[in-house]
Amino acid sequence: MKTISTNKSHGGIQGVYSHASTACNCDMTFAVFVPPQAAEKPCPVLWYLSGLTCTHANVMDKGEYREAAAKHGVIIVCPDTSPRGDNVPDDKDSWQFGSGAGFYVDATQEPWRKNYRMYSYITLELPRLIDENFNADMSRQSIFGHSMGGHGALTIALKNPDRFKSCSAFAPITQPSTADWSSGAMARYLGEDKDGWRTYDACNLIEDGAVFSPILVDQGTADNFLEEGTRPQLLEDACKGKNIDLTLRMQDGYDHSYFFISSFMGEHIDWHAKHLKN
Amino acid sequence: MKTISTNKSHGGIQGVYSHASTACNCDMTFAVFVPPQAAEKPCPVLWYLSGLTCTHANVMDKGEYREAAAKHGVIIVCPDTSPRGDNVPDDKDSWQFGSGAGFYVDATQEPWRKNYRMYSYITLELPRLIDENFNADMSRQSIFGHSMGGHGALTIALKNPDRFKSCSAFAPITQPSTADWSSGAMARYLGEDKDGWRTYDACNLIEDGAVFSPILVDQGTADNFLEEGTRPQLLEDACKGKNIDLTLRMQDGYDHSYFFISSFMGEHIDWHAKHLKN
Numbered sequence: 001m002k003t004i005s006t007n008k009s010h011g012g013i014q015g016v017y018s019h020a021s022t023a024c025n026c027d028m029t030f031a032v033f034v035p036p037q038a039a040e041k042p043c044p045v046l047w048y049l050s051g052l053t054c055t056h057a058n059v060m061d062k063g064e065y066r067e068a069a070a071k072h073g074v075i076i077v078c079p080d081t082s083p084r085g086d087n088v089p090d091d092k093d094s095w096q097f098g099s100g101a102g103f104y105v106d107a108t109q110e111p112w113r114k115n116y117r118m119y120s121y122i123t124l125e126l127p128r129l130i131d132e133n134f135n136a137d138m139s140r141q142s143i144f145g146h147s148m149g150g151h152g153a154l155t156i157a158l159k160n161p162d163r164f165k166s167c168s169a170f171a172p173i174t175q176p177s178t179a180d181w182s183s184g185a186m187a188r189y190l191g192e193d194k195d196g197w198r199t200y201d202a203c204n205l206i207e208d209g210a211v212f213s214p215i216l217v218d219q220g221t222a223d224n225f226l227e228e229g230t231r232p233q234l235l236e237d238a239c240k241g242k243n244i245d246l247t248l249r250m251q252d253g254y255d256h257s258y259f260f261i262s263s264f265m266g267e268h269i270d271w272h273a274k275h276l277k278n
Numbered sequence: 279m280k281t282i283s284t285n286k287s288h289g290g291i292q293g294v295y296s297h298a299s300t301a302c303n304c305d306m307t308f309a310v311f312v313p314p315q316a317a318e319k320p321c322p323v324l325w326y327l328s329g330l331t332c333t334h335a336n337v338m339d340k341g342e343y344r345e346a347a348a349k350h351g352v353i354i355v356c357p358d359t360s361p362r363g364d365n366v367p368d369d370k371d372s373w374q375f376g377s378g379a380g381f382y383v384d385a386t387q388e389p390w391r392k393n394y395r396m397y398s399y400i401t402l403e404l405p406r407l408i409d410e411n412f413n414a415d416m417s418r419q420s421i422f423g424h425s426m427g428g429h430g431a432l433t434i435a436l437k438n439p440d441r442f443k444s445c446s447a448f449a450p451i452t453q454p455s456t457a458d459w460s461s462g463a464m465a466r467y468l469g470e471d472k473d474g475w476r477t478y479d480a481c482n483l484i485e486d487g488a489v490f491s492p493i494l495v496d497q498g499t500a501d502n503f504l505e506e507g508t509r510p511q512l513l514e515d516a517c518k519g520k521n522i523d524l525t526l527r528m529q530d531g532y533d534h535s536y537f538f539i540s541s542f543m544g545e546h547i548d549w550h551a552k553h554l555k556n
Contacts, residue, residue: 007537262342263288
């Protein structure tokens, strides 16, 4: 692991690191905020998965997470959203596929399958790296994310319910297999057989029996992607009658941007910290 | 005034606006955060002046000011740092002069004097525009800034003591007439006669009798520009024996970045809000 930068912030250290990823077959960059409490004791880990077009840097710059993370003593990990590099195939004409649009799946189709393995990267490779290099208590992890990253957080929590204490999302893509901006990517990464998509779709996973609690979702009512992209009511419907504690909050007048995310970031971290307590 | 964007954030509205500036003879862009309290009553105005290379956007994205501004009901105005545009002269080889480096002076030298009039822009033209277009209580204003913008905040407060209730700065250039990264710009904007620079130099202004209180300065001890650029001890020395209430806080391990600014932004706004109360 190579240190790209470290800056003191809110009493802790905001770092940016890179490493040669075996899961993605390329160098990967990620950000970690280490709160001051980590100097004294292992701290719980909260994973933040970003949305389409983002790198690790967007939420690091605009997410306003450090104050609450420092208050509660929580490590925040912000991975990239896809593999990148000269040797990684891409579709430069699309912002919904390829670089910045890994969708947290392990691709099965050529030529994407060699690099676009964000599911394995986030669930297997990066946790090991965090455990080895930071004063992290890996027995206490939670996960959240925005939009495509909200989809990532929900599906990863539903598939790994014993690993995470809580899951939250800002305007998540609740059913990527049918949403305009994601179904095309699912087909290209995973093939045309839609059965293979179900394990990367929060609503399908719940229909198929996956259970995770608690889940907190904030969704802005002025979000341009509300009707076609995020559709929180599909998640609410899927959770009905299942043993899932879902809190869905419609936030009046908020859009899809970091101006929205940062407004509720503190509340989400407060909520996760409560569940991450020993 | 033209609205470029508005986004709901922390209960208020973060807007970006542009207008044809008569002071700068070009279109100017600025950001305003209007807290939710402005729907009910006029709110005080806190001016944030940014540093070298910045536009209105850097602090809007990375400054983490909206939570505290919404809590206290304070309007935050974030101007650009220079005139810009195809018809504005620039020195593209320098990040310390021209675009992004207006230094909050009214240039007297050709070819800069037609556009580089940031002092008049910030003190005369933009306040009128804010008063006309926002629910602002202009009888309650304070000012702060970072680096070059800290210099701007200090000099503007010292020259307009009756207008502002309080002034603070993050790592300000305390004596721009002698600092490496500013003295060259002073010469090009204001001419070689250094007597003309004194009115744009906080230490010189204080020596010449200007008084402003209270002043709060935060300075990181790991700031690469501490020894040659910011030099807070010069401000402290200048204030000795003068009727100026200066609080200088050396912040251990912090650098010159927005990771530093955002760490103390909430405390600065809390402090200004106390002085902006009716």
